Amino acid sequence: MAGVLWTIWIATGGLLTYVYAGYPLLSGLLARIAARPHRRDAIEPSVSLIILAYNEERGIAAKLENSLALDYPSDKLEIVVASDGSEDRTDEIVRGFADRGVRLFRADEHPGKTGTTNRVVPGTQGDILVFSDATGVYGHDALRALVRNFADPEVGAVSGRVTYTYGGSASAEGFDAYQKLVVFARKADGEWGTETSTSGSITAIRRELFRAIPCQLDFDMANPLHVAFAGYRTVYEPEATSGEEAREEAASEFGARVRMAVFSFSFLPYFLSHLRECQNRRYVFQMLSHKVLRWLSPFLLLGFLASSALLASQSTLAVSALTAQLLFYALAGAGYLMQGSRGLIARATGIPLFFVTINLAFLVGGMRWLRGERIGTWKPER
Secondary structure, X not given: OHHHHHHHHHHHHHHHHHHHHHHHHHHHHHHHHOOOOOOOOOOOOOEEEEEEEOOOOOOHHHHHHHHHOOOOOHHXXXXXXXXXXXXXXXXXXXXXXXXHOEEEEEOOOOOHHHHHHHHHHHHOOOOEEEEEEOOOEEOOOHHHHHHHHHHOOOEEEEEEEEEEEOOOOHHHHHHHHHHHHHHHHHHHHHHHOOOOOOOOOOEEEEHHHOOOOOOOXXXXXXXXXXXXXXXXXXXXXXXXXXXXXXXXXXXXXXXXXXXHHHHHHHHHHHHHHOHHHOOOHHHHHHHHHHHHHHHOHHHHHHHHHHHHHHHOOOOXXXXXXXXXXXXXXXXXXXXXXXXXXXXXXHHHHHHHHHHHHHHHHHHHHHHHHHOOOXXXXXXXXX
């Protein structure tokens, strides 16, 4: 029995170390010693800016004003709002911009974000498709920064950088630290291989590489998969920015991450079923290391905690590991109980709180997925 426990302890601890430290360090190293620079040039292909919206009456006018003011030739820019059966004044507001060239596409049956995306793309004209959420405020030159990467014939998709406004809560402080790690990892992945996911707030893809997908999946992961399987790369462009507001409450973050977890686990069989088609083995390695193992980390954390507790009576090493875990989780609990605090308390508890929030969400989302839950419709978390 002790041998089994030690195997579990070493395996779960080793995999967690690889997920959260080993792979980011490896990716950063490969970005230095095995970088694959790609060409960037000031090109101006035709662009379809597709804004996905569901009940966005509060901010859609500002988003359209922002889009119309972008630094890109108006004769090469098509702006389409894809309304996922919105039930408020979103569609009415968008129609008010028709005389300025903005077009409304409405999916009456409320098929969800993915279903609406599948339907709107065939009716657009641009050689480059740029997808945006209705809440993302683009930098003035965001489109130029995105499309210049397509001067390289090996680049099939580009993900921009989402910049967040933080309010200072423990959850927001933790998210801020998490975003720094995400930006580092995504930049490194794109430099030596390819990105495994893009941001729904700001991403671009060559029209010929876009593929419709089942409605229970997410294009943020499907687009890089299709690009990689076709032999192209997805790269990161930090100068193409989209501004968003970070969630302040752990409960709101938890709800969004549960939905993300169901999407992620739904994507896993789609990814595995297409492996034989893949022409980019780096993508497969990056996907397994950067995504799949991270999705499984809640289960690894439970295994590591349980094995540490059961081995504590036999080993001071296990006692130390158990004590460190319990202290970390205690800090997360303190952060949750004192979410209204700011400053030092928020910074000290923010990382443990956010780490526990996202892993608990993926545990819950994974269990829901195993029970057969799938997400088709769209309810953005605010």
